[in-house]
Amino acid sequence: MNANPLVILFYLAALIAIVASIKVVTRNNTVHALLYLVISLVAVAVCFYLMGAPFAAGLEVIVYAGAILVLFVFAIMLFGLRQDETRLAPKNTGFSVWLGPCVLALCLLAELVYVLQHDGIQAQLSATVVDSKQVGILLYGPYLLAVEIASFLLLAGLIAGFHFAKPREQGGDL
Amino acid sequence: MTTIPLMHVLILASTLFGIGFVGVIVRKNALFMLMSLEVMLNATGVAFIGAGATWQQADGQVMFILILTLAAAEVAVGLALLICLQNKHQTLDVDVLSRLKG
Amino acid sequence: MILALLPFYPLISAMALLTLGKRLPWFLASVLSVTSVLASAISTAILMSQLAIQEQGAIQVTLWSWFSLYGNGEVPVNVAFNFDALSAVMCAVVSGVGFLIHLYAAAYMKTDDNFHRFMAFMNLFIVAMLILVLADNLVLLYLGWEGVGLCSFLLIGFWYQSKENVAAARKAFIVTRIGDTSMAIGLFWLFNSLGSLNIESVNQLAIQTWQTGDNTVFWIALLLLGGAVGKSAQLPLHTWLPDAMAGPTPVSALIHAATMVTAGVYLIARLHDVFILAPEVMTIVAMIGALTLLLAGIAALFQYDIKRVLAYSTMSQIGYMMLALGAGAWSAGIFHLMTHAFFKALLFLTAGSIIWALHHEQNIYRMGGMFKRLPVESILLTIGLVCLIALPGTSGFFSKEAIIAELWSSPTAGPVFWWAAIIGAFITSIYSCRLFFLVCLGTARNTVNLEPTMHIAFKVALFTLAMLSLIGSWFYADLTPWFSAEITKTTNDPAWLHVIAIVTPFIGLLFSWFYFSGFRQGDKQQISQSGKNLNEKTFYLFCHRGLGIDRLYQVLLVTPYIRLSQLNRKDIIDGAVMLLAWYTHLFKEVWQSSQNGHLRWYASAFALGFVLLTAGWLL
């Protein structure tokens, strides 16, 4: 197979993304997990770029890694959560806890792969870049309603976040 | 130039989804659950972008942007809730925070 | 227009009283409630004069269409009133006597905390009763029927703080409910057979549809009779009436003597065409009347509560009315209904006055000597009793004689019933004398200071009623032409019947004069012995308790029922339902255990569900 360096790069990034995601799930240290999540996201962004979606890649890094996860860091700093203290509870240690969910997830994966195989997806990703202009035209054309709804969602998130996080006079209930 | 089969992209997405999924189920810490959710959301994004790239349509990216919006709102509210929980119960262990049981 | 508004004046008053309640001062409240009934009475008077002038036999008005039985406009059930001769008499009694009793009650209940509630219920009762008697169709009649039942319940239990009153109210309600159920079934059957509920058309259609003695009409008449028996406190559903005396005395006078209890009589008279078609039922009516009149008369002999004496007397007199109806003497029955309303209301109200004066003393053994202490009341009581005994010249005499005269040769009654009536009259005079002797004569066995004033309202009401009792027979409207289907007599009565009928009360008087001489002369020993006997000697006790009918029901129905319900504590039928509940509970347990509040559990459930679903779809 005539290995194109960009294709190899894609697989590399995918591998990094998977490994980093596994680390996210298994780490004890919150910040380490978060850093792995950043790495995973950046790797996925690289994948996006290589798949011909540079705009999405940029947004992935700017919004996801650069804003949403910073929020996480911020929250962790506020909580002072250095370690996952819940792991100290006796129940949640050892291999057995991971076994069931992993089997479940593998079943899920197997099923999905089977479906994909079964449908015989032969399509190849086209190398053509879908640039931001096309995205923009689509967003503010046929998807205008979705944009509006998303903006409402964000507004709702803003209000909810403000409401929950504002200090209460006397032990108000959640 | 050799291009990437859509199949592989979808398998990548499925794998990421599965990993996030295991995280949601296994982790007791709400913060980690939230992070695992992010991994899952991201996986769906991969699938959308892959499909969009295959048909050279921008729809995939549009969907990804919507997912991004969703994630932003979700994290904002989720973290605010976590802060409240932490202040009130001094723990983020969802097994302890089970007062909404039937 | 007058007719349309006739029943609604008291309704307005009742609404006002219920909503304004205690914000209304006593004077305004009583004026409102009394004048509203007076308005109805005046309307009745006007209508009666109109009815007398005009040609056709009824004034009719349709207020609005209530509903239609098939939902498509066919067989409409209207809120419509029909004012004919029978309604006129009933209306006159209800609103006239009702007005006097209201007047009395306004004074009698003045000091009660819940005066407004009381007067509102009384007004409401008048409304329901007027609707009952004016109803153009049987559904509306049934509405009024149940309305008076409700008001009766509310008023018997008016002093609901006392347990006995509540029990009495409940008893009255439940016992009459048996009759009402029977009546409702009868109405359904009637509608099913005739396709109409309009009273006029029912009467016409019945004649066209059925032959005399038809099986269907027998059962329908019997079922309707059940309702009448329940409401009018006849055997075997009479047991509630003595207990109903727990209510305030004006209630006893209004509902349980003058008006509501005669509703059964009215019903039978109203549907006389149906009943005529079932001669067997007519006989049954007569039998019930005769039995009740004897039984209640005997029971009245053994009471020490003045109101219970009067209550049994009421049952007995309604027995006379039933007897009349059963003999086909409609007009006589209604006439007796009217006169009875006058003198029984008078008796109750006078008894109420005495009770009032004696600080709620109802035991006749602790009265005595009232002629000296309460002369006015005593005279009024005497007038009432004279009417009750039916001494010649009084209204009771005319009405009772009219009934007795019809019995001998009636095809559905006969000499046996005549004799029963005569014996009833004899007993009537005995218990009346006993009451009179114990209350008015002898020496005072009660030395409490008398409640001083006799309110002007008392006087007006009592004197008017006394007047009516004496001369009520002047108002006798012969309804015979109206009851077109009067049963014709087969033979002429022998002359000696009348003689015996007239003489009987006097024999009773004479008998009591000697038999109750101890009471008459105020022999304290004999009186107290007699009082004791009522509580101690088995026979006395048996009679005192209404010839053991209550006891019989207790043994036959209530006790087995309670036993059964105790046996069936874990209700078998309920068990089937509980199985469902248990099943639901089981599922609840199962699902609840899934709702354990653990987020991770839910997420796993999602995953499992999705995996299984996909697997199922793939396979």
Add this chain to the structure above:
Amino acid sequence: MPDNVIKLIQITIMLALLIPIAAMLVWVERRLIGIWQDRLGPNRVGPFGVLQSFADLLKILGKEDWVPPFADKLVFVLAPVIGAVCVLMSFAVLPFSPDILIADLNIGLLFFLAMASLAVYSVVLAGWASNSKYALLGGMRAAAQTVSYEVFMGLSLMGVVLLAGSFNLTEIVLAQQHGWFIQSQFVGFVVFFIAGIAESHRLPFDLPEAETELTAGFHTEYSGLKFALFFLGEYLGVTLISCMSVVLFFGGWLMPEPLDNWLPPFMWFVLKVSFFVVFFILLRTALPRPRFDQLLGFGWKVMLPLALLNLLVTALLSLLEVL
């Protein structure tokens, strides 16, 4: 693969130039401030003290590479590296001249913004990994400040993108042949520049490291080479913001017609950048430091509406084909 080799050489030269330049900026800053404040500044090492930075470098390299025992070692080490790397990566998409450009990305501007947003991690993680109060406070301040200012930094640039019709920096520069965007996007430039100052934590927005309040903020626990990396990152950031300003608003290497041929394009670029770097440095001597809430309030209540308004007006005008 000659193409790749050329790119590699370019990268090497770039790094070889940029790092010393950043080091030299330290000296430039100290001298300039010295002059402005009517004092000498470093002038002993070499002519005019030019070699001062090298002396500092030698000293820093000779220091013990020490990590506090209470710190999170991995993150502690990683933090300064992230900062420096992110800034250096941004230079990859900068068109210095028509020829000198490492990566002609079609989303160059987005890449710059992405790197700027990733650079936050450097400061935040440094503050967190140090595991000490002042560092943590500095880190949190940095996080809040950077996230806030990033929002309208991006928004302020959208006007430029709108006019140029591309995210590609080279195309943006070429779009300015008939007039720099500073003319139509003056508000955008002001917003961008202020946000840029905040992003690079320079005075007056140096609250994450405000030495009067927080000792040294997020890098309190840092020393030696890692400290040097932070320093390097900061000065590279200054240079980067200056370069971006030039590229986006001041025509990059372009100059109006008569001046165009006087100097090669690269030199024009360097000159323009130098002006902004000096401006940056002199800002430090001129302005006081605000309170933190003032900083955030200013950002959300003034700059964000301004940036939005600018974008709106620009969009409207370009819709009406005025611009």
